[in-house]
Amino acid sequence: MRNxxxxxxxxxxxxxxxxxxxxxxxxxxxxxxxVLAGSPDDSAAKxxxxxxxxxxxxxxxxxxxxxxxxxxxxDHEHVPGGHIEAVEAAGTPCRPGAAALLxxxxxxxxxxxxxxxxxxxxxxxxxGGDDPLAIIEGxxxxxxxxxxxxxxxxxxxxxxxxxxxGPDEGLVRELLAQxxxxxxxxxxxxxxxxxxxxxxxxxxQGAAYPIVETVQENGICVEVLAPAPGLDEEIAAEAQRLALxxxxxxxxxxxxxxxxxxxxxxxxxxxxAMRPHNSGHWTIEGSRTSQFEQHLRxxxxxxxxxxRPTAPYVVMANVLGGDDPDVxxxxxxxxxxxxGIKVNLYGKEVxxxxxxxxxxxxxxxxxxxxxxxxxxxxxxRWGPGGPRKETTLKGDA
Amino acid sequence: MRNxxxxxxxxxxxxxxxxxxxxxxxxxxxxxxxVLAGSPDDSAAKxxxxxxxxxxxxxxxxxxxxxxxxxxxxDHEHVPGGHIEAVEAAGTPCRPGAAALLxxxxxxxxxxxxxxxxxxxxxxxxxGGDDPLAIIEGxxxxxxxxxxxxxxxxxxxxxxxxxxxGPDEGLVRELLAQxxxxxxxxxxxxxxxxxxxxxxxxxxQGAAYPIVETVQENGICVEVLAPAPGLDEEIAAEAQRLALxxxxxxxxxxxxxxxxxxxxxxxxxxxxAMRPHNSGHWTIEGSRTSQFEQHLRxxxxxxxxxxRPTAPYVVMANVLGGDDPDVxxxxxxxxxxxxGIKVNLYGKEVxxxxxxxxxxxxxxxxxxxxxxxxxxxxxxRWGPGGPRKETTLKGDA
Numbered sequence: 124m125r126n127x128x129x130x131x132x133x134x135x136x137x138x139x140x141x142x143x144x145x146x147x148x149x150x151x152x153x154x155x156x157x158v159l160a161g162s163p164d165d166s167a168a169k170x171x172x173x174x175x176x177x178x179x180x181x182x183x184x185x186x187x188x189x190x191x192x193x194x195x196x197x198d199h200e201h202v203p204g205g206h207i208e209a210v211e212a213a214g215t216p217c218r219p220g221a222a223a224l225l226x227x228x229x230x231x232x233x234x235x236x237x238x239x240x241x242x243x244x245x246x247x248x249x250x251g252g253d254d255p256l257a258i259i260e261g262x263x264x265x266x267x268x269x270x271x272x273x274x275x276x277x278x279x280x281x282x283x284x285x286x287x288x289g290p291d292e293g294l295v296r297e298l299l300a301q302x303x304x305x306x307x308x309x310x311x312x313x314x315x316x317x318x319x320x321x322x323x324x325x326x327x328q329g330a331a332y333p334i335v336e337t338v339q340e341n342g343i344c345v346e347v348l349a350p351a352p353g354l355d356e357e358i359a360a361e362a363q364r365l366a367l368x369x370x371x372x373x374x375x376x377x378x379x380x381x382x383x384x385x386x387x388x389x390x391x392x393x394x395x396a397m398r399p400h401n402s403g404h405w406t407i408e409g410s411r412t413s414q415f416e417q418h419l420r421x422x423x424x425x426x427x428x429x430x431r432p433t434a435p436y437v438v439m440a441n442v443l444g445g446d447d448p449d450v451x452x453x454x455x456x457x458x459x460x461x462x463g464i465k466v467n468l469y470g471k472e473v474x475x476x477x478x479x480x481x482x483x484x485x486x487x488x489x490x491x492x493x494x495x496x497x498x499x500x501x502x503x504r505w506g507p508g509g510p511r512k513e514t515t516l517k518g519d520a
Numbered sequence: 521m522r523n524x525x526x527x528x529x530x531x532x533x534x535x536x537x538x539x540x541x542x543x544x545x546x547x548x549x550x551x552x553x554x555v556l557a558g559s560p561d562d563s564a565a566k567x568x569x570x571x572x573x574x575x576x577x578x579x580x581x582x583x584x585x586x587x588x589x590x591x592x593x594x595d596h597e598h599v600p601g602g603h604i605e606a607v608e609a610a611g612t613p614c615r616p617g618a619a620a621l622l623x624x625x626x627x628x629x630x631x632x633x634x635x636x637x638x639x640x641x642x643x644x645x646x647x648g649g650d651d652p653l654a655i656i657e658g659x660x661x662x663x664x665x666x667x668x669x670x671x672x673x674x675x676x677x678x679x680x681x682x683x684x685x686g687p688d689e690g691l692v693r694e695l696l697a698q699x700x701x702x703x704x705x706x707x708x709x710x711x712x713x714x715x716x717x718x719x720x721x722x723x724x725q726g727a728a729y730p731i732v733e734t735v736q737e738n739g740i741c742v743e744v745l746a747p748a749p750g751l752d753e754e755i756a757a758e759a760q761r762l763a764l765x766x767x768x769x770x771x772x773x774x775x776x777x778x779x780x781x782x783x784x785x786x787x788x789x790x791x792x793a794m795r796p797h798n799s800g801h802w803t804i805e806g807s808r809t810s811q812f813e814q815h816l817r818x819x820x821x822x823x824x825x826x827x828r829p830t831a832p833y834v835v836m837a838n839v840l841g842g843d844d845p846d847v848x849x850x851x852x853x854x855x856x857x858x859x860g861i862k863v864n865l866y867g868k869e870v871x872x873x874x875x876x877x878x879x880x881x882x883x884x885x886x887x888x889x890x891x892x893x894x895x896x897x898x899x900x901r902w903g904p905g906g907p908r909k910e911t912t913l914k915g916d917a
Contacts (some may be wrong), residue, residue, distance in 0.1 A: 128845040128846060128869065128870060129867075130848050130865070130867065131848060143547060144547070146547060146567070147544045147547050147548065149567075150540060150541070150543060150544050150567045151544065151804075151862070151863070151864045151865070152863065152864075152865065153847075153848065153863075153864075153865025153866070153867050153877065155566065155867075168569065169552065169569055170543070170546075170547045170568075170569055171567075171569055172565065172566055172567055172568055172569060172571065174569065330859075407548075408808075411805075411860055411862075411882070412859075420855070425851070425852055425855055426852065426855040426856035426859065427855075427859065428855065428859050428860070429859040429860040431860070433830050433831075434830075448525040449525060450550075451527050451528065451550065454822075455822055455823065458817070458822055458823040458824075458825065459823035462727075462809075462823065462824065462825050462826040463808055463825070463826040463828070465548070465808075466548070466549065466550075467548045467549075467550075468527065468548070468549065468550025469550070470526075470527065470550050470552075472525065473525060480550065485808070
């Protein structure tokens with residue numbers, strides 16, 4: 124540490140809600156969180172003392188930001204690997220490092236690597252070469268339609284993903300003309316989606332959270348059930364082992380979230396993320412160590428914290444923006460209705476469909492806990508009138 | 521609220537660890553915490569985005585600070601009541617208000633009021649008039665020696681309190697010459713000290729936390745056991761009722777901590793505080809709603825949160841500074857030793873005996889939980905060598 128008496132400085136590139144919630148944990152640990160935000164209005168910039176305004180995709184901004192940090196980490200996957208290597212070469216460790224993070228940045232690299240490691244994945248193919256349409260057509264014939272077309276980079280919350288019922292020449296040509304790299308995957312039939320969240324520290328310690336079920340609507344995670352109800356213990360243990368092994372083999376430092384499909388073929392890996400993850404927000408109240416504290420402990424190479432849950436069931440529901448920006452007046456009702464509900468708002472401008480916060484409920488009875496979380500999230504979005512049809516469900520980050 | 525879309529602005533006068541921990545709760549609630557700190561190095565100033573540097577005992581600084589706040593509250597008791605009234609007259613509500621806060625600022629006013637309300641207090645007398653020594657002497661004859669001499673204002677952590685075995689003319693004359701107002705109280709024999717923490721909102725809602733036991737050394741709280749072990753249920757309920765009634769009768773808005781003696785005469789009120797209190801730090805991990813969130817909810821007149829504990833036993837131990845400022849290297853050991861221990865550091869310069877943080881342990885077995893908290897606090901202070909005799913135990917805030 125550069126100044127032991129003052130505590131470590133952790134730089135987080137990106138000023139979104141993940142950095143914001145990391146600040147809550149940093150305060151407790153006596154860690155100085157420095158945030159590189161695009162604007163002073165960013166979610167995390169509103170709650171941190173040490174905010175640098177800049178572009179985390181600019182090497183100059185990133186390098187200036189990293190100076191004086193004990194370690195640099197990330198609120199998202201969009202910092203170019205070359206920049207990360209340059210910052211490391213200049214003397215500031217980045218966690219995760221560029222080589223690991225690449226697997227959360229490029230879906231094709233991830234699939235190739237996980238397949239080589241023997242991790243269970245959907246079948247896939249790169250869409251490239253002279254006749255990309257022929258690849259999609261051949262892949263569809265082999266696996267059956269529909270197939271899933273993905274941009275290898277830059278997608279999130281359902282963006283960059285298209286379900287094709289047949290080779291859609293117009294769409295594919297348009298995407299390639301935009302310069303996107305594409306891949307195609309089989310459309311996996313699954314019963315539900317699970318997520319495995321683990322942490323790994325540079326000295327090699329690992330810690331796994333209970334496996335959760337994630338519920339998606341229109342490509343956006345709307346609900347997380349912890350632990351995944353009715354999940355076979357063997358499968359849960361297998362999912363934890365799989366995530367810990369991926370973290371180790373890829374050299375991840377910090378958190379790793381592995382999104383999984385559960386279906387007739389067992390577990391299949393969907394996506395990876397190497398940062399605090401929406402599927403882990405429940406840990407703020409629901410685990411002895413929140414994912415945000417765990418990420419800080421991991422990137423600082425501190426011993427990891429206990430992941431034991433604080434209640435038999437914990438349900439997190441994302442709060443999406445509705446038509447009326449005055450979410451704070453609505454949370455009064457939510458708190459009065461349910462004194463045990465935990466409201467977490469991100470300080471973001473309310474736009475229809477945008478993730479602006481989440482709520483967490485805890486208790487002994489899953490149906491009850493789920494209903495409480497659902498009610499609170501719906502009320503914060505819509506107020507007493509309930510959903511209005513004209514509001515789009517499309518989300519953003 | 522002045523700008524509903526952006527969330528309320530709560531101004532907290534004072535930049536100590538109570539404001540720092542309030543920031544953790546404010547982030548979750550989407551509340552913008554503005555802090556009036558004496559220096560950018562203050563505990564809370566290091567972790568808040570909206571910091572105003574100034575003197576909270578100056579009306580000009582306080583008034584400028586209050587502008588644009590939806591409500592002003594306090595991290596300590598030292599803001600003069602007249603200033604608070606002036607800020608309220610200028611249009612910003614202060615919670616607690618001056619009339620209520622006076623009872624946490626002036627021990628004689630508090631004793632007179634509580635006695636009038638019939639709340640159980642130690643016997644006491646004002647030390648004033650022409651012959652203050654005669655008052656002390658008479659009081660000692662009546663109640664028996666020793667007696668407790670107190671400055672009516674400004675004391676904390678054992679400061680401003682003297683135990684007299686007889687009329688100590690030299691000391692009393694010196695204190696009076698310093699301009700201190702004095703009172704004398706009987707030296708109450710007690711088995712242990714308890715604390716009752718409640719919240720009250722402007723619309724009159726009240727919420728009580730479980731009664732805790734506080735363990736003091738040299739006038740400083742070193743340990744809090746929640747709930748108070750072996751406490752008779754009736755007495756616990758009586759303590760909660762007493763605190764709720766005091767909050768109501770005094771018109772407290774926000775938190776009220778009532779420090780109590782438990783002894784042969786039942787419960788006696790020792791001191792009052794109207795802010796988050798050291799005896800409530802255990803609630804961060806140990807209760808569904810932390811005292812910091814509860815205080816914000818109360819001063820914003822939001823419905824209060826559930827106070828249910830998250831484990832059968834929760835023990836908080838204060839971390840005092842030792843000789844070596846590098847507490848961060850020592851917490852590595854503490855975390856490795858006990859993955860479930862929660863470390864909370866205040867970002868304060870380490871000085872011997874100064875409160876620089878606290879640790880919290882939770883579990884089913886009180887002796888075990890207490891040992892874990894004690895070990896962590898001792899290790900953070902002393903390291904592997906254990907206490908060194910030459911270090912003073914004298915504390916400060």
